Structures are given as structure tokens and as C-alpha cells.
Amino acid sequence: MSQGRFVRLAERDRPAIHISIDGTRVRAMEGDTLMVAMLAAGGTLRQSEFTEGNRAGFCLMGACQDCWVWTESGHRLRACSTVAEDGMSVTTSQPGASWPNHG
Amino acid sequence: MAEPRVIIVGAGPAGVRAAETVAAAGLTPIVIDEGRRAGGQIYRRQPDNFRRPYGDLYGTEAERAKAVHDGFDALGDSIDYRAETLVWNIADGHVWTASGKAQEALPYDALILCTGATDRLMPMAGWDLPGTYSLGGSQVALKAQAVSIGSQVVFLGTGPLLYLVASQYIKAGARVAAVLDTSSFTARITALPDLLALPSVLWNGIALTRAIKAAGVPLLTGVTPVAIQGDAKTGVTGVTVRLGNGEERHFAADAVAMGYHLRPETQLADLARCIFAFDDLTRQYLPVRDGDGRADAPIPLYLAGDGAKVLGARSAEASGRLAALAALRDLGLPVDKGAMIMLRREVGRYGRFARGLAKAFPWPHSHAAALADDTILCRCECVTVGDVRRTMDVTGAAETNRAKAFSRIGMGRCQGRYCGHAAAEVIAAHGDFPVADAGRLRGQAPVKPLPIAIGEPE
Numbered sequence: 001m002s003q004g005r006f007v008r009l010a011e012r013d014r015p016a017i018h019i020s021i022d023g024t025r026v027r028a029m030e031g032d033t034l035m036v037a038m039l040a041a042g043g044t045l046r047q048s049e050f051t052e053g054n055r056a057g058f059c060l061m062g063a064c065q066d067c068w069v070w071t072e073s074g075h076r077l078r079a080c081s082t083v084a085e086d087g088m089s090v091t092t093s094q095p096g097a098s099w100p101n102h103g
Numbered sequence: 104m105a106e107p108r109v110i111i112v113g114a115g116p117a118g119v120r121a122a123e124t125v126a127a128a129g130l131t132p133i134v135i136d137e138g139r140r141a142g143g144q145i146y147r148r149q150p151d152n153f154r155r156p157y158g159d160l161y162g163t164e165a166e167r168a169k170a171v172h173d174g175f176d177a178l179g180d181s182i183d184y185r186a187e188t189l190v191w192n193i194a195d196g197h198v199w200t201a202s203g204k205a206q207e208a209l210p211y212d213a214l215i216l217c218t219g220a221t222d223r224l225m226p227m228a229g230w231d232l233p234g235t236y237s238l239g240g241s242q243v244a245l246k247a248q249a250v251s252i253g254s255q256v257v258f259l260g261t262g263p264l265l266y267l268v269a270s271q272y273i274k275a276g277a278r279v280a281a282v283l284d285t286s287s288f289t290a291r292i293t294a295l296p297d298l299l300a301l302p303s304v305l306w307n308g309i310a311l312t313r314a315i316k317a318a319g320v321p322l323l324t325g326v327t328p329v330a331i332q333g334d335a336k337t338g339v340t341g342v343t344v345r346l347g348n349g350e351e352r353h354f355a356a357d358a359v360a361m362g363y364h365l366r367p368e369t370q371l372a373d374l375a376r377c378i379f380a381f382d383d384l385t386r387q388y389l390p391v392r393d394g395d396g397r398a399d400a401p402i403p404l405y406l407a408g409d410g411a412k413v414l415g416a417r418s419a420e421a422s423g424r425l426a427a428l429a430a431l432r433d434l435g436l437p438v439d440k441g442a443m444i445m446l447r448r449e450v451g452r453y454g455r456f457a458r459g460l461a462k463a464f465p466w467p468h469s470h471a472a473a474l475a476d477d478t479i480l481c482r483c484e485c486v487t488v489g490d491v492r493r494t495m496d497v498t499g500a501a502e503t504n505r506a507k508a509f510s511r512i513g514m515g516r517c518q519g520r521y522c523g524h525a526a527a528e529v530i531a532a533h534g535d536f537p538v539a540d541a542g543r544l545r546g547q548a549p550v551k552p553l554p555i556a557i558g559e560p561e
Contacts, residue, residue: 031149061239
């Protein structure tokens with residue numbers, strides 16, 4: 001697994017939960033937002049629709065909408081304001097959508 | 104007669120104090136909050152299972168944060184609190200809300216907006232890379248989730264929050280690579296007379312600077328941002344700035360927190376048809392209101408806290424109380440006029456201090472004018488500075504809403520929150536006219552994206 005982007009500085013003794021990111025099981029902690037759960041385990045949240053690049057969120061307060069990820073059924077989640085729950089399963093690209101930048 | 108309905112939008116320091124004031128008058132206000140729990144961004148609470156004490160979370164403001172939280176918690180059923188609810192429009196005499204898939208349209212007799220602020224951003228090369236965060240966002244990461252945004256963080260921008268968050272990161276054990284301020288040290292000296300309006304706050308600020316230096320973290324003032332380097336897939340690897348003497352300095356980093364003060368979230372005031380006026384000192388349009396917070400609008404609208412004008416959390420508490428008293432008075436209810444006089448005085452003092460901060464940490468508008476054509480101006484859709492300049496050349500669009508229509512600047516996911524001010528500066532500089540003439544991006548409903556599956560209002 002790739003190195004996590006976010007670094008946990010405190011509150012490290014919370015019970016573990018597990019979520020699935022693009023089918024990979026990842027360990028997180030009870031009380032994590034989905035964004036923190038994903039970025040403590042990996043480097044990015046999603047692909048940009050407009051460039052070849054990835055995105056990892058920006059404002060963390062529900063204003064920029066940069067941190068959208070999707071459930072497997074295609075339901076959109078704002079990762080910074082969604083609480084991660086044990087057993088949650090998300091994808092980092094929009095199911096069924098293809099953007100011209102990605103060919 | 105039915106009880107007048109007061110709706111308060113936002114539950115930060117302004118919203119909480121407004122709610123208390125309305126409840127104390129015997130009314131039951133509806134308090135609508137996007138947050139999960141009251142506190143707003145500045146006094147944002149950590150999840151229930153976190154254990155850090157108030158002092159760790161809020162530093163010198165710990166007592167104020169606790170007082171706001173306790174004040175809110177004590178309200179209980181005397182208010183109608185709606186958490187995790189977005190107000191997405193104000194129209195046709197109703198406040199339009201969405202929560203999950205449920206929608207409601209609420210009529211009101213008085214509407215108090217305490218919508219708070221978000222970071223004011225100056226684009227730069229590489230600010231779209233993963234690992235670049237707003238300064239406020241970097242603080243939320245630490246405060247609400249006990250994480251650092253990276254293992255080596257550069258703080259870049261200007262304003263008191265830059266020093267506050269950097270020092271909070273250092274204290275929490277994060278590695279801070281550098282604190283890079285675009286403002287010069289001499290600007291701070293010029294601003295001293297106004298900053299002395301609140302000597303204790305000024306002293307707190309000086310102490311933060313000392314703490315950063317004492318930790319051995321490079322602290323540079325008067326810098327010009329050059330670029331954030333990195334890989335589009337994997338993210339930030341470093342930051343380069345130019346010093347006053349022309350020398351370039353590079354700092355290795357895997358995260359950047361950027362911010363240039365804050366900007367009020369005025370979209371709802373705009374949708375409520377409040378008049379806006381240009382503020383020369385901070386170079387932005389702000390909603391017009393009187394000293395008590397009464398908006399210049401065709402509905403009974405009141406504005407308080409940083410959502411009206413960024414004056415800080417302490418001022419927000421006072422202006423929240425004051426706006427609520429003004430609303431109650433206009434509804435014909437008895438209010439304590441002596442309290443209103445005291446609150447006006449208090450808000451005035453915070454206003455003077457905020458003027459000092461604006462002078463000490465000015466918005467570096469010349470940086471926007473000097474941005475290279477290939478710099479991304481809109482982070483959401485990767486519209487470049489050159490796209491906007493070419494749009495002006497080809498279409499003659501010499502105003503931000505026209506430029507938006509032709510270039511999509513300000514039309515992305517964030518709806519211009521993070522590019523709007525810089526776009527106005529780019530447009531004004533390219534057209535060689537004052538930035539006030541470039542106008543401001545008009546607020547559009549919904550002010551934030553709604554789920555497609557949302558239902559009809561009940």
C-alpha cells in the first residue's frame with residue numbers, strides 16, 4: 001500500500017475500523033472522517049476530470065467540493081464531511097463515468 | 104398572535120450568541136447548521152471519542168471556545184436546532200433547506216445570517232497538486248481529526264491565521280518546513296496604532312512568531328510565491344519563493360497550507376438581494392449593513408460574524424448578540440438598549456483591530472496581476488490565467504460575471520469561492536482598470552451542490 005498523506009499526531013488509541021477503497025481493505029479509526037481514513041492510508045482521493053492529475057481535497061470544511069468520492073452504487077460522498085464507518089466501500093472514480101481527459 | 108419566527112443560519116460564535124439572545128427573549132429560533140455539532144469552523148469540536156482537552160485544541164481561546172459550546176448546549180429545546188442542514192437558497196419569502204434527501208421551505212419574520220468565512224486564496228503555479236490545502240483546512244485537520252496534512256508542511260500566505268496554525272502544528276508535533284509570509288515586516292509597524300486596539304491579542308500574535316522561531320522553523324517575510332513543485336499523480340514535493348532581494352529559496356515539503364486571511368461567505372446575503380459595496384482596504388465587495396447588522400436588503404435580514412465582514416471570533420460573538428437584539432427590536436419586542444450600546448462599542452474596537460490586521464497583512468493583489476498565463480486560476484476546472492486574459496481579448500468581457508460566462512472561471516465545484524478574488528484582480532490588471540470595476544461573482548442557487556435524488560419540499 002502507498003504511504004499515507006496525512007500523519008496522525010494524537011488520538012491514536014481509538015478502536016480500529018475497516019473500509020474498502022477501490023476494493024482494497026484499509027484500516028482506519030472510529031471517529032475518522034472518510035477523508036482522513038482514506039488519506040491516512042493513501043496519497044489521493046480521486047482523479048481530476050480536467051487534467052491527468054489526482055486530487056486530495058483542499059478546504060476540509062465542505063466549501064470546495066474537491067473531495068468527492070463515490071459509493072459502489074454511484075452515490076456521491078463529500079469525504080471531508082462524511083464519517084467513515086466500518087464496512088464502508090468507496091471508489092475514487094465515478095462509477096460509469098468517463099472523462100475525455102482520461103481517454 | 105403567532106410567535107414571530109426568527110431563523111438563524113450558522114452555529115459558530117455569531118450564530119450561537121444570536122440564538123441565545125433570541126431564546127432569552129422567549130422566542131424559539133430555528134438554527135440551521137451545516138455542521139454536525141455547533142461551534143462553527145473556529146470552535147469546531149472534535150468527535151465524541153476524542154480526548155484532547157480544550158487547551159490543546161483552542162490554545163489561548165480555549166475558555167471562549169468552551170463558553171460558546173456550553174452556551175449552545177445549555178439552550179437545549181429552547182431552540183429548534185437543525186444540524187447537517189444546508190441553506191441552498193433564499194427566495195420567495197422562504198429559506199430553502201436540504202438535509203440528506205429531505206428539502207424544506209421555511210418562512211421567516213427575521214433572518215439572521217451567520218455564515219462564517221472561508222480562506223481567501225491567491226493562486227500560484229502548482230496549487231492544484233495533491234497535498235495543497237487551504238490554511239483553514241489544515242487547521243481543521245489538526246483540530247477536528249488530530250492529523251497533520253503531511254509529514255513536512257510549508258505554510259504560505261499571510262495573516263494572523265498563518266502564524267496561529269503553524270504554531271499549532273509545531274506544538275502538536277508536526278514537522279513544519281517553513282512559514283512564508285508575503286507581507287513585509289515594515290507593514291506590521293505601520294499597522295501598530297490600529298493593532299493596539301486589542302493589546303492582548305497583539306501580544307498573542309507576537310508570542311506565536313517567537314514560538315515558531317524558537318522551534319527553529321524558517322520564517323520569511325516579504326516573499327513572492329514562485330511555484331509549488333510536484334507530480335500531478337502523487338503530489339507536492341516542494342515550494343519555491345522569491346525573497347525581497349530577488350534570491351530564490353526552495354523548501355522540500357509534501358504538503359502546503361495556503362491562505363491570505365479569510366473571506367466572508369456572502370452567497371446567501373447575495374441571494375437575499377442585499378446591496379454590496381467595495382471595501383478599498385481589503386479590495387473586495389462586502390454586504391452593506393448598519394452598525395447593528397441590519398442588511399441593506401428588501402427583507403428583514405441581519406448579518407453577523409465573519410460572514411458579513413472578517414473581524415474574528417471574538418467580534419462574531421458580540422455582533423451575533425447585537426444583530427439578534429436589532430432583529431428583536433424591529434419585531435417590536437423589548438430589548439436592553441444599554442446592552443446594544445455596549446455591544447456597538449465592542450464591535451467598533453474589533454473593527455479597528457481588523458483594520459490593523461488588513462494593513463499589517465495586505466492581500467498581495469500585485470501577485471495576481473503578475474501570474475503567468477499557464478498558471479491555473481480555477482482549481483476546480485483548471486481554467487488558466489491565460490484563458491481569462493484571452494477571453495477578455497477576444498470577447499471584450501471586462502467584468503467577472505461576463506468572463507465567467509465565456510471562460511468558465513468561477514463556474515466549477517467551489518463556485519468561485521477560491522478563485523473569485525484573484526480572477527477579479529487578473530481581469531482588472533489585464534484591462535487596466537480599478538478592481539472595483541471588475542465587479543464580483545454573483546451568488547447562485549444552490550450555493551452548494553445538491554444531491555440529484557433530492558425530493559420536493561414538504
